[in-house]
Amino acid sequence: MATTAASGVPAAATANKAELLAIADAVAREKLIDKGIVIEAMEDAIQRAARARYGAENDIRAKLDPITGDLRLWRVLEVVEEADDHFKQVDLKGAQKLKKDAAVGDFIVDPLPPIEFGRIAAQAAKQVIFQKVRDAERERQFEEFKDRTGEVITGVVKRVEFGHVVVDLGRAEGVIRRDQQIPREMVRVGDRIRSLIMSVRRETRGPQIFLSRAHPDFMKKLFAQEVPEIYDGIIEIKAAARDPGSRAKIGVISYDSSIDPVGACVGMKGSRVQAVVQELQGEKIDIIPWSEDTATFVVNALQPATVSRVVIDEEESRIEVVVPDDQLSLAIGRRGQNVRLASQLTNSQIDILTEADASEKRQREFVERSEMFQGELDVDETLAQLLVAEGFTSLEEVAYVSVDEIASIEGLDDEIASELQNRATEALERREAAAREERRKLGVEDALAELPYLTEQMLVTLGKAGIRTLDDLADLATDELIQKKRVEPRRRAETSKRTEEKAGVLADYSLTEEQGNEIIMAARAHWFEDDASASGSEDAPSTGEDAVADKDQ
Secondary structure, eight states, X not given: OOBOTTTOOBHHHHHHHHHHHHHHHHHHXXXXXXXXHHHHHHHHHHHHHHHHHHOXXXXXXXXXXXXXXXXXXXXEEEEESSOSOTTTEEEHHHHHHHOTXXXXXXXXXXXXXXXXXXXXXXXXXXXXXXXXXXXXXXXXXXXXXXXXXXXXXXXXEEEEETTEEEEEOSXXXXXXXXXXXXXXXXXXXXXXXXXXXXXXXXXXXXXXXXEESSSHHHHHHHHHHHOHHHHTXXXXXXEEEEETTTEEEEEEEESSTTSOHHHHHHOGGGHHHHHHHHHTTSOEEEEEEOOSSHHHHHHHHTTTXXXXXXXXXXXXXXXXXXXXXXXXXXXXXXXXXXXXXXXXXXXXXXXXXXXXXXXXXXXXXXHHHHHHHHHHHTOOHHHHHHHHHTTOOSHHHHHHSOHHHXXXXXXXXXXXXXXXXXXXXXXXXXXXXXXXXXXXXXXXXXXXXTSTTOOHHHHHHHHHTTXXXXXXXXXXXXXXHHOOOOEEEOSGGGTTSEEEOOOOTXXXXXXXXXXXXXXXXXXXXXXXXHHHHHHHHHHOOOOHHHHHHHHXX
16 A cells, blocks of 8 residues: 555545545535534544444544544543443553553543444434534524624525515525515515514524514614714604504604704605615605604604694503594594504504594593582582582592692682591592492402502402402412503504403503502512421421430430
Protein backbone atom coordinates (compact mmCIF):
# COMPACT_ATOMS: atom_id res chain seq x y z
CA MET A 1 0.00 0.00 0.00
CA ALA A 2 1.27 3.45 -0.84
CA THR A 3 2.32 5.60 2.10
CA THR A 4 3.09 9.28 2.55
CA ALA A 5 6.76 10.06 2.75
CA ALA A 6 6.58 12.14 5.89
CA SER A 7 4.37 10.15 8.22
CA GLY A 8 4.03 6.68 6.86
CA VAL A 9 0.24 6.98 7.11
CA PRO A 10 -1.61 5.17 4.31
CA ALA A 11 -2.61 7.56 1.51
CA ALA A 12 -6.21 6.36 1.63
CA ALA A 13 -6.41 7.11 5.34
CA THR A 14 -4.95 10.58 4.76
CA ALA A 15 -7.57 11.21 2.08
CA ASN A 16 -10.30 10.12 4.48
CA LYS A 17 -9.01 12.53 7.11
CA ALA A 18 -9.00 15.42 4.66
CA GLU A 19 -12.44 14.43 3.42
CA LEU A 20 -13.89 14.41 6.94
CA LEU A 21 -12.55 17.89 7.68
CA ALA A 22 -13.73 19.18 4.28
CA ILE A 23 -17.23 17.85 4.95
CA ALA A 24 -17.24 19.47 8.41
CA ASP A 25 -16.16 22.81 6.92
CA ALA A 26 -18.74 22.67 4.12
CA VAL A 27 -21.64 21.78 6.44
CA ALA A 28 -20.67 24.49 8.95
CA ARG A 29 -20.55 27.15 6.21
CA GLU A 30 -23.77 26.03 4.55
CA LYS A 31 -25.80 25.83 7.76
CA LEU A 32 -24.09 28.84 9.36
CA ILE A 33 -23.20 26.93 12.50
CA ASP A 34 -19.96 26.42 14.39
CA LYS A 35 -17.61 23.84 12.88
CA GLY A 36 -17.09 22.44 16.38
CA ILE A 37 -20.74 21.36 16.47
CA VAL A 38 -20.30 19.39 13.23
CA ILE A 39 -17.10 17.76 14.58
CA GLU A 40 -18.96 16.84 17.78
CA ALA A 41 -21.79 15.30 15.72
CA MET A 42 -19.25 13.22 13.79
CA GLU A 43 -17.66 12.02 17.03
CA ASP A 44 -21.07 11.03 18.38
CA ALA A 45 -21.83 9.11 15.19
CA ILE A 46 -18.48 7.27 15.33
CA GLN A 47 -19.07 6.42 19.02
CA ARG A 48 -22.45 4.88 18.20
CA ALA A 49 -20.99 2.88 15.32
CA ALA A 50 -18.18 1.63 17.58
CA ARG A 51 -20.66 0.56 20.26
CA ALA A 52 -22.60 -1.34 17.63
CA ARG A 53 -19.31 -3.04 16.62
CA TYR A 54 -17.83 -3.76 20.08
CA GLY A 55 -21.03 -3.93 22.14
CA ALA A 56 -23.37 -1.27 23.46
CA GLU A 57 -22.41 -2.11 27.05
CA ASN A 58 -18.95 -0.58 26.59
CA ASP A 59 -18.18 3.02 27.47
CA ILE A 60 -16.56 3.97 24.16
CA ARG A 61 -15.26 7.45 23.34
CA ALA A 62 -14.14 8.96 20.03
CA LYS A 63 -12.08 12.08 19.35
CA LEU A 64 -11.62 13.70 15.94
CA ASP A 65 -8.81 16.25 15.75
CA PRO A 66 -10.30 19.36 14.04
CA ILE A 67 -6.88 20.33 12.60
CA THR A 68 -5.21 17.09 11.48
CA GLY A 69 -8.30 14.93 11.10
CA ASP A 70 -6.74 12.15 13.26
CA LEU A 71 -9.36 9.88 14.82
CA ARG A 72 -8.77 8.22 18.20
CA LEU A 73 -11.05 5.52 19.58
CA TRP A 74 -10.86 4.13 23.11
CA ARG A 75 -12.75 2.38 25.85
CA VAL A 76 -12.93 3.75 29.41
CA LEU A 77 -12.56 1.22 32.25
CA GLU A 78 -12.80 1.73 36.01
CA VAL A 79 -10.14 0.03 38.15
CA VAL A 80 -11.72 -2.04 40.96
CA GLU A 81 -10.59 -4.81 43.33
CA GLU A 82 -12.85 -7.38 41.67
CA ALA A 83 -14.65 -6.62 38.42
CA ASP A 84 -18.42 -7.24 38.33
CA ASP A 85 -19.08 -5.54 35.00
CA HIS A 86 -16.35 -6.66 32.61
CA PHE A 87 -17.48 -4.18 29.97
CA LYS A 88 -16.85 -1.11 32.13
CA GLN A 89 -14.60 -2.41 34.92
CA VAL A 90 -11.21 -4.06 35.18
CA ASP A 91 -9.46 -5.61 38.18
CA LEU A 92 -6.23 -4.15 39.46
CA LYS A 93 -4.02 -6.85 37.95
CA GLY A 94 -5.50 -6.42 34.48
CA ALA A 95 -5.34 -2.64 34.79
CA GLN A 96 -1.63 -2.68 35.59
CA LYS A 97 -1.00 -4.50 32.31
CA LEU A 98 -2.41 -1.47 30.54
CA LYS A 99 -0.98 1.10 32.90
CA LYS A 100 1.74 0.19 35.38
CA ASP A 101 0.85 2.73 38.09
CA ALA A 102 -2.93 2.07 37.95
CA ALA A 103 -4.67 2.10 41.34
CA VAL A 104 -8.16 1.18 42.54
CA GLY A 105 -10.60 3.98 41.71
CA ASP A 106 -8.69 5.16 38.63
CA PHE A 107 -10.19 5.28 35.14
CA ILE A 108 -7.89 3.98 32.44
CA VAL A 109 -8.03 4.19 28.66
CA ASP A 110 -8.02 1.04 26.55
CA PRO A 111 -7.21 2.04 22.93
CA LEU A 112 -9.35 0.44 20.22
CA PRO A 113 -8.43 -0.13 16.56
CA PRO A 114 -10.26 1.94 13.92
CA ILE A 115 -13.47 0.42 12.61
CA GLU A 116 -14.66 -0.06 9.08
CA PHE A 117 -18.09 1.43 8.46
CA GLY A 118 -20.48 -0.98 6.83
CA ARG A 119 -23.47 0.19 4.82
CA ILE A 120 -25.87 0.09 7.75
CA ALA A 121 -23.39 1.67 10.17
CA ALA A 122 -22.62 4.44 7.69
CA GLN A 123 -26.33 5.15 7.21
CA ALA A 124 -26.89 5.29 10.97
CA ALA A 125 -23.91 7.62 11.39
CA LYS A 126 -25.25 9.84 8.63
CA GLN A 127 -28.62 10.11 10.41
CA VAL A 128 -26.94 11.00 13.69
CA ILE A 129 -24.90 13.75 12.04
CA PHE A 130 -27.93 15.12 10.17
CA GLN A 131 -29.98 15.23 13.38
CA LYS A 132 -27.25 16.99 15.36
CA VAL A 133 -26.67 19.54 12.60
CA ARG A 134 -30.42 20.12 12.22
CA ASP A 135 -30.77 20.73 15.97
CA ALA A 136 -27.85 23.17 15.91
CA GLU A 137 -29.32 24.99 12.92
CA ARG A 138 -32.69 25.33 14.65
CA GLU A 139 -31.03 26.69 17.78
CA ARG A 140 -29.09 29.21 15.68
CA GLN A 141 -32.32 30.34 13.98
CA PHE A 142 -34.08 30.79 17.33
CA GLU A 143 -31.17 32.76 18.81
CA GLU A 144 -31.07 34.99 15.71
CA PHE A 145 -34.77 35.89 15.69
CA LYS A 146 -35.87 35.67 19.35
CA ASP A 147 -34.99 39.32 20.06
CA ARG A 148 -36.43 40.69 16.81
CA THR A 149 -40.11 40.63 17.82
CA GLY A 150 -41.86 43.79 16.62
CA GLU A 151 -39.44 44.30 13.72
CA VAL A 152 -40.53 44.62 10.08
CA ILE A 153 -38.77 42.10 7.85
CA THR A 154 -38.77 41.46 4.11
CA GLY A 155 -38.92 37.95 2.68
CA VAL A 156 -39.92 35.97 -0.41
CA VAL A 157 -43.12 33.94 -0.59
CA LYS A 158 -42.00 30.31 -0.67
CA ARG A 159 -45.35 28.52 -0.72
CA VAL A 160 -48.99 28.83 0.31
CA GLU A 161 -50.40 26.01 2.43
CA PHE A 162 -54.07 25.86 3.49
CA GLY A 163 -54.31 29.63 3.23
CA HIS A 164 -51.17 30.22 5.34
CA VAL A 165 -48.26 31.95 3.59
CA VAL A 166 -44.76 30.54 4.21
CA VAL A 167 -42.08 33.22 3.76
CA ASP A 168 -38.37 32.60 3.15
CA LEU A 169 -36.50 35.02 5.43
CA GLY A 170 -33.06 34.02 4.19
CA ARG A 171 -31.74 32.08 7.18
CA ALA A 172 -35.15 30.83 8.34
CA GLU A 173 -38.79 30.53 7.38
CA GLY A 174 -41.72 32.48 8.77
CA VAL A 175 -45.45 31.97 8.42
CA ILE A 176 -48.25 34.48 7.96
CA ARG A 177 -51.36 32.75 9.23
CA ARG A 178 -54.65 33.35 7.48
CA ASP A 179 -56.02 35.62 10.22
CA GLN A 180 -52.87 37.79 10.05
CA GLN A 181 -53.11 38.45 6.33
CA ILE A 182 -54.76 41.42 4.64
CA PRO A 183 -58.13 40.18 3.31
CA ARG A 184 -58.40 39.80 -0.44
CA GLU A 185 -54.63 40.31 -0.87
CA MET A 186 -53.29 38.02 -3.59
CA VAL A 187 -49.81 36.67 -3.04
CA ARG A 188 -47.89 34.38 -5.40
CA VAL A 189 -44.82 32.26 -4.94
CA GLY A 190 -41.75 34.40 -5.54
CA ASP A 191 -43.35 37.70 -4.45
CA ARG A 192 -41.32 39.90 -2.09
CA ILE A 193 -43.41 40.71 0.96
CA ARG A 194 -42.96 42.82 4.10
CA SER A 195 -44.41 41.75 7.43
CA LEU A 196 -44.11 42.23 11.19
CA ILE A 197 -42.42 39.61 13.38
CA MET A 198 -45.14 38.94 15.96
CA SER A 199 -43.56 36.12 17.96
CA VAL A 200 -40.79 33.53 17.86
CA ARG A 201 -41.45 30.25 19.65
CA ARG A 202 -39.15 27.33 20.34
CA GLU A 203 -40.98 24.13 19.35
CA THR A 204 -39.96 20.51 18.83
CA ARG A 205 -40.04 20.83 15.05
CA GLY A 206 -37.84 23.91 15.20
CA PRO A 207 -38.36 27.61 15.90
CA GLN A 208 -41.68 28.94 14.63
CA ILE A 209 -41.58 32.56 13.43
CA PHE A 210 -45.06 34.05 13.21
CA LEU A 211 -45.49 37.09 10.98
CA SER A 212 -48.35 39.56 10.50
CA ARG A 213 -49.54 42.09 7.96
CA ALA A 214 -52.82 42.77 9.79
CA HIS A 215 -51.49 43.94 13.17
CA PRO A 216 -51.73 47.70 13.99
CA ASP A 217 -48.03 47.71 14.89
CA PHE A 218 -47.20 46.78 11.28
CA MET A 219 -48.82 50.01 10.14
CA LYS A 220 -46.96 51.94 12.85
CA LYS A 221 -43.61 50.54 11.67
CA LEU A 222 -44.41 51.43 8.07
CA PHE A 223 -45.12 55.03 9.08
CA ALA A 224 -41.81 55.09 10.99
CA GLN A 225 -40.04 54.06 7.78
CA GLU A 226 -41.82 56.71 5.69
CA VAL A 227 -41.90 59.61 8.20
CA PRO A 228 -38.45 60.64 9.51
CA GLU A 229 -40.03 62.64 12.36
CA ILE A 230 -41.56 59.44 13.76
CA TYR A 231 -38.26 57.58 13.43
CA ASP A 232 -36.49 60.44 15.24
CA GLY A 233 -39.09 60.53 18.04
CA ILE A 234 -40.34 64.06 17.27
CA ILE A 235 -43.76 62.64 16.39
CA GLU A 236 -45.27 59.63 18.14
CA ILE A 237 -48.15 57.38 17.14
CA LYS A 238 -49.95 57.13 20.48
CA ALA A 239 -52.73 54.78 19.33
CA ALA A 240 -53.65 52.77 16.25
CA ALA A 241 -56.61 50.66 15.18
CA ARG A 242 -57.15 48.71 11.97
CA ASP A 243 -59.80 46.91 10.00
CA PRO A 244 -57.17 45.27 7.73
CA GLY A 245 -57.58 45.96 4.04
CA SER A 246 -60.43 48.42 4.60
CA ARG A 247 -59.80 51.27 7.00
CA ALA A 248 -57.52 52.36 9.84
CA LYS A 249 -57.14 55.21 12.34
CA ILE A 250 -54.01 56.48 14.06
CA GLY A 251 -53.67 59.11 16.78
CA VAL A 252 -50.47 61.16 16.51
CA ILE A 253 -48.83 63.79 18.70
CA SER A 254 -45.90 66.12 18.04
CA TYR A 255 -43.33 67.00 20.69
CA ASP A 256 -42.21 70.00 18.61
CA SER A 257 -44.79 72.79 18.50
CA SER A 258 -43.50 73.93 15.11
CA ILE A 259 -44.33 70.59 13.44
CA ASP A 260 -47.88 69.59 12.58
CA PRO A 261 -48.12 65.82 13.30
CA VAL A 262 -50.98 65.20 10.86
CA GLY A 263 -49.33 67.14 8.04
CA ALA A 264 -45.98 65.43 8.58
CA CYS A 265 -47.60 61.98 8.36
CA VAL A 266 -49.57 62.92 5.24
CA GLY A 267 -46.51 64.38 3.47
CA MET A 268 -46.26 66.56 0.39
CA LYS A 269 -49.34 65.89 -1.73
CA GLY A 270 -50.00 62.83 0.42
CA SER A 271 -46.80 61.09 -0.66
CA ARG A 272 -45.95 59.61 2.75
CA VAL A 273 -49.36 58.26 3.65
CA GLN A 274 -49.87 56.95 0.11
CA ALA A 275 -46.71 54.85 0.39
CA VAL A 276 -48.21 53.16 3.48
CA VAL A 277 -51.65 52.85 1.82
CA GLN A 278 -50.13 51.06 -1.17
CA GLU A 279 -48.27 48.61 1.05
CA LEU A 280 -51.55 47.91 2.89
CA GLN A 281 -53.43 47.23 -0.35
CA GLY A 282 -55.40 50.47 -0.49
CA GLU A 283 -56.43 50.58 3.19
CA LYS A 284 -57.86 54.05 3.96
CA ILE A 285 -56.03 55.67 6.88
CA ASP A 286 -57.49 58.45 9.06
CA ILE A 287 -54.73 60.44 10.76
CA ILE A 288 -56.06 62.35 13.77
CA PRO A 289 -54.38 64.49 16.43
CA TRP A 290 -54.05 62.70 19.76
CA SER A 291 -55.18 64.51 22.93
CA GLU A 292 -54.78 63.77 26.64
CA ASP A 293 -58.36 64.94 27.09
CA THR A 294 -60.44 61.81 26.44
CA ALA A 295 -63.50 63.74 25.28
CA THR A 296 -61.50 65.72 22.72
CA PHE A 297 -59.79 62.57 21.46
CA VAL A 298 -63.14 60.78 21.08
CA VAL A 299 -64.52 63.70 19.07
CA ASN A 300 -61.44 63.54 16.80
CA ALA A 301 -61.62 59.74 16.53
CA LEU A 302 -65.21 59.80 15.30
CA GLN A 303 -64.40 62.09 12.39
CA PRO A 304 -65.86 62.81 9.88
CA ALA A 305 -69.02 62.74 12.05
CA THR A 306 -69.96 65.82 14.10
CA VAL A 307 -70.35 65.24 17.85
CA SER A 308 -72.73 67.27 20.04
CA ARG A 309 -71.81 65.98 23.50
CA VAL A 310 -69.57 63.41 25.21
CA VAL A 311 -70.36 61.79 28.57
CA ILE A 312 -67.57 59.68 30.10
CA ASP A 313 -68.11 56.91 32.68
CA GLU A 314 -64.56 56.24 33.93
CA GLU A 315 -65.57 53.41 36.28
CA GLU A 316 -67.20 51.40 33.50
CA SER A 317 -64.73 52.56 30.77
CA ARG A 318 -67.73 53.59 28.70
CA ILE A 319 -68.20 56.73 26.67
CA GLU A 320 -71.61 57.99 25.63
CA VAL A 321 -71.50 60.15 22.51
CA VAL A 322 -74.48 62.23 21.40
CA VAL A 323 -74.65 63.21 17.72
CA PRO A 324 -77.25 65.07 15.63
CA ASP A 325 -79.89 62.82 14.09
CA ASP A 326 -78.49 63.28 10.58
CA GLN A 327 -74.95 62.30 11.73
CA LEU A 328 -75.86 58.93 13.25
CA SER A 329 -75.08 56.74 10.24
CA LEU A 330 -71.84 58.65 9.59
CA ALA A 331 -70.70 58.24 13.21
CA ILE A 332 -71.45 54.52 13.23
CA GLY A 333 -69.96 53.92 9.78
CA ARG A 334 -70.54 51.09 7.35
CA ARG A 335 -71.22 47.93 9.37
CA GLY A 336 -70.20 49.79 12.54
CA GLN A 337 -66.67 50.29 11.28
CA ASN A 338 -66.17 53.94 12.31
CA VAL A 339 -67.33 53.56 15.91
CA ARG A 340 -65.55 50.21 16.27
CA LEU A 341 -62.20 51.70 15.23
CA ALA A 342 -62.79 54.71 17.49
CA SER A 343 -63.48 52.33 20.40
CA GLN A 344 -60.24 50.44 19.76
CA LEU A 345 -58.34 53.72 19.43
CA THR A 346 -59.60 55.08 22.77
CA ASN A 347 -59.65 51.65 24.49
CA SER A 348 -63.19 52.33 25.67
CA GLN A 349 -66.65 51.20 24.70
CA ILE A 350 -68.43 53.99 22.81
CA ASP A 351 -72.23 54.20 22.72
CA ILE A 352 -73.66 56.41 19.97
CA LEU A 353 -76.97 58.18 20.69
CA THR A 354 -78.95 60.72 18.70
CA GLU A 355 -80.20 63.91 20.33
CA ALA A 356 -83.69 62.40 20.50
CA ASP A 357 -82.41 59.14 22.06
CA ALA A 358 -80.34 61.05 24.61
CA SER A 359 -83.27 63.24 25.56
CA GLU A 360 -85.53 60.21 25.96
CA LYS A 361 -82.90 58.44 28.07
CA ARG A 362 -82.48 61.46 30.35
CA GLN A 363 -86.23 61.74 30.84
CA ARG A 364 -86.55 58.05 31.62
CA GLU A 365 -83.70 58.17 34.18
CA PHE A 366 -85.18 61.35 35.68
CA VAL A 367 -88.56 59.66 36.21
CA GLU A 368 -87.01 56.43 37.59
CA ARG A 369 -84.82 58.28 40.11
CA SER A 370 -87.63 60.60 41.16
CA GLU A 371 -89.92 57.63 41.85
CA MET A 372 -87.14 55.88 43.78
CA PHE A 373 -86.59 58.94 46.03
CA GLN A 374 -90.34 59.33 46.53
CA GLY A 375 -90.75 55.73 47.67
CA GLU A 376 -87.58 55.34 49.72
CA LEU A 377 -87.48 58.79 51.38
CA ASP A 378 -91.25 59.23 51.67
CA VAL A 379 -91.16 62.73 50.12
CA ASP A 380 -93.43 64.42 47.64
CA GLU A 381 -92.81 64.46 43.89
CA THR A 382 -91.51 68.04 43.86
CA LEU A 383 -88.76 67.40 46.41
CA ALA A 384 -87.79 64.11 44.75
CA GLN A 385 -87.47 65.84 41.37
CA LEU A 386 -85.48 68.66 42.98
CA LEU A 387 -82.92 66.14 44.31
CA VAL A 388 -82.59 64.50 40.90
CA ALA A 389 -82.24 67.87 39.19
CA GLU A 390 -79.38 68.72 41.56
CA GLY A 391 -77.49 65.59 40.46
CA PHE A 392 -78.33 63.07 43.19
CA THR A 393 -78.65 59.60 41.66
CA SER A 394 -78.70 57.19 44.63
CA LEU A 395 -79.60 56.88 48.31
CA GLU A 396 -75.90 56.54 49.16
CA GLU A 397 -75.20 60.00 47.78
CA VAL A 398 -77.99 61.54 49.90
CA ALA A 399 -76.94 59.64 53.03
CA TYR A 400 -73.20 60.31 52.92
CA VAL A 401 -72.71 63.82 51.49
CA SER A 402 -72.33 66.70 53.91
CA VAL A 403 -75.50 68.28 55.31
CA ASP A 404 -74.37 71.65 53.96
CA GLU A 405 -74.39 70.34 50.40
CA ILE A 406 -78.05 69.32 50.66
CA ALA A 407 -78.99 72.47 52.61
CA SER A 408 -77.44 74.62 49.87
CA ILE A 409 -80.20 73.52 47.48
CA GLU A 410 -82.68 76.34 47.01
CA GLY A 411 -85.74 75.88 49.22
CA LEU A 412 -84.04 73.52 51.71
CA ASP A 413 -82.49 74.23 55.11
CA ASP A 414 -80.33 72.34 57.61
CA GLU A 415 -83.33 70.75 59.33
CA ILE A 416 -84.76 69.34 56.09
CA ALA A 417 -81.30 68.25 54.99
CA SER A 418 -80.73 66.32 58.23
CA GLU A 419 -84.13 64.70 57.96
CA LEU A 420 -83.43 63.61 54.37
CA GLN A 421 -80.13 62.08 55.43
CA ASN A 422 -81.77 60.22 58.32
CA ARG A 423 -84.45 58.82 56.00
CA ALA A 424 -81.81 57.81 53.41
CA THR A 425 -79.79 56.02 56.12
CA GLU A 426 -82.90 54.20 57.34
CA ALA A 427 -83.80 53.19 53.77
CA LEU A 428 -80.30 51.79 53.24
CA GLU A 429 -80.57 49.83 56.49
CA ARG A 430 -83.91 48.38 55.35
CA ARG A 431 -82.35 47.35 52.06
CA GLU A 432 -79.40 45.78 53.88
CA ALA A 433 -81.69 43.86 56.26
CA ALA A 434 -83.84 42.57 53.39
CA ALA A 435 -80.73 41.54 51.46
CA ARG A 436 -79.31 39.81 54.58
CA GLU A 437 -82.51 37.83 54.99
CA GLU A 438 -82.49 36.82 51.34
CA ARG A 439 -78.80 35.93 51.53
CA ARG A 440 -79.41 33.57 54.46
CA LYS A 441 -82.31 31.93 52.66
CA LEU A 442 -79.95 31.25 49.78
CA GLY A 443 -77.59 29.50 52.21
CA VAL A 444 -74.67 31.92 51.91
CA GLU A 445 -72.28 31.51 54.87
CA ASP A 446 -71.91 34.36 57.39
CA ALA A 447 -68.12 34.02 56.90
CA LEU A 448 -68.49 35.60 53.47
CA ALA A 449 -70.09 38.68 55.05
CA GLU A 450 -66.84 39.29 56.96
CA LEU A 451 -64.77 39.64 53.77
CA PRO A 452 -63.76 43.17 52.69
CA TYR A 453 -65.87 45.23 50.24
CA LEU A 454 -68.72 42.69 50.04
CA THR A 455 -72.17 44.14 50.82
CA GLU A 456 -75.27 42.08 51.58
CA GLN A 457 -76.60 42.76 48.09
CA MET A 458 -73.33 41.46 46.60
CA LEU A 459 -73.67 38.34 48.76
CA VAL A 460 -77.18 37.79 47.40
CA THR A 461 -75.79 37.99 43.87
CA LEU A 462 -73.08 35.47 44.81
CA GLY A 463 -75.67 33.15 46.34
CA LYS A 464 -77.82 33.25 43.21
CA ALA A 465 -74.70 32.27 41.23
CA GLY A 466 -74.16 29.23 43.48
CA ILE A 467 -71.26 30.73 45.46
CA ARG A 468 -72.20 30.11 49.10
CA THR A 469 -69.00 29.17 50.96
CA LEU A 470 -65.47 30.50 51.38
CA ASP A 471 -64.17 27.62 49.26
CA ASP A 472 -66.64 28.43 46.47
CA LEU A 473 -65.38 32.01 46.36
CA ALA A 474 -61.72 31.06 46.83
CA ASP A 475 -61.88 28.82 43.73
CA LEU A 476 -62.68 31.82 41.51
CA ALA A 477 -60.14 33.86 39.57
CA THR A 478 -60.33 37.65 39.88
CA ASP A 479 -61.68 37.96 36.33
CA GLU A 480 -64.46 35.49 37.12
CA LEU A 481 -65.47 37.72 40.02
CA ILE A 482 -65.33 41.29 38.68
CA GLN A 483 -64.63 41.32 34.93
CA LYS A 484 -66.92 43.62 32.96
CA LYS A 485 -68.78 42.17 30.01
CA ARG A 486 -67.49 43.50 26.72
CA VAL A 487 -69.40 43.14 23.50
CA GLU A 488 -67.58 43.86 20.26
CA PRO A 489 -68.73 43.36 16.69
CA ARG A 490 -66.71 40.89 14.66
CA ARG A 491 -64.83 41.91 11.57
CA ARG A 492 -66.14 42.48 8.09
CA ALA A 493 -68.96 40.19 6.92
CA GLU A 494 -69.72 38.98 10.43
CA THR A 495 -70.51 42.39 11.93
CA SER A 496 -74.17 41.44 12.29
CA LYS A 497 -73.05 38.84 14.86
CA ARG A 498 -71.46 39.87 18.11
CA THR A 499 -68.80 38.27 20.22
CA GLU A 500 -69.52 38.43 23.92
CA GLU A 501 -67.00 38.10 26.72
CA LYS A 502 -68.53 36.53 29.81
CA ALA A 503 -68.88 38.96 32.71
CA GLY A 504 -67.76 38.32 36.28
CA VAL A 505 -70.34 37.48 38.96
CA LEU A 506 -70.01 40.94 40.57
CA ALA A 507 -69.38 42.86 37.33
CA ASP A 508 -72.28 45.26 38.03
CA TYR A 509 -70.84 46.55 41.32
CA SER A 510 -67.85 48.59 40.01
CA LEU A 511 -65.22 46.76 42.06
CA THR A 512 -61.63 47.50 41.04
CA GLU A 513 -59.10 44.79 40.18
CA GLU A 514 -57.21 45.49 43.42
CA GLN A 515 -60.41 45.06 45.44
CA GLY A 516 -61.22 41.85 43.56
CA ASN A 517 -57.75 40.46 44.32
CA GLU A 518 -58.11 41.37 47.99
CA ILE A 519 -61.50 39.62 48.22
CA ILE A 520 -60.17 36.44 46.62
CA MET A 521 -57.05 36.35 48.83
CA ALA A 522 -59.13 36.93 51.95
CA ALA A 523 -61.37 34.00 50.95
CA ARG A 524 -58.29 31.79 50.51
CA ALA A 525 -56.72 32.78 53.83
CA HIS A 526 -58.23 29.81 55.67
CA TRP A 527 -56.43 27.44 53.31
CA PHE A 528 -53.05 28.71 54.51
CA GLU A 529 -54.19 28.65 58.14
CA ASP A 530 -55.24 25.00 57.74
CA ASP A 531 -51.88 24.12 56.15
CA ALA A 532 -50.00 25.93 58.90
CA SER A 533 -51.95 24.19 61.68
CA ALA A 534 -51.47 20.77 60.03
CA SER A 535 -47.74 21.40 59.70
CA GLY A 536 -47.59 22.66 63.26
CA SER A 537 -49.25 19.53 64.62
CA GLU A 538 -46.73 17.31 62.83
CA ASP A 539 -43.71 19.30 64.01
CA ALA A 540 -45.04 20.24 67.44
CA PRO A 541 -42.55 19.83 70.31
CA SER A 542 -43.25 17.12 72.82
CA THR A 543 -45.01 18.06 76.06
CA GLY A 544 -43.36 17.79 79.46
CA GLU A 545 -44.90 14.36 80.07
CA ASP A 546 -43.64 13.12 76.69
CA ALA A 547 -40.17 14.42 77.48
CA VAL A 548 -40.12 12.60 80.84
CA ALA A 549 -41.30 9.40 79.15
CA ASP A 550 -38.60 9.71 76.51
CA LYS A 551 -35.98 10.26 79.21
CA ASP A 552 -37.11 7.18 81.15
CA GLN A 553 -36.89 5.09 78.02
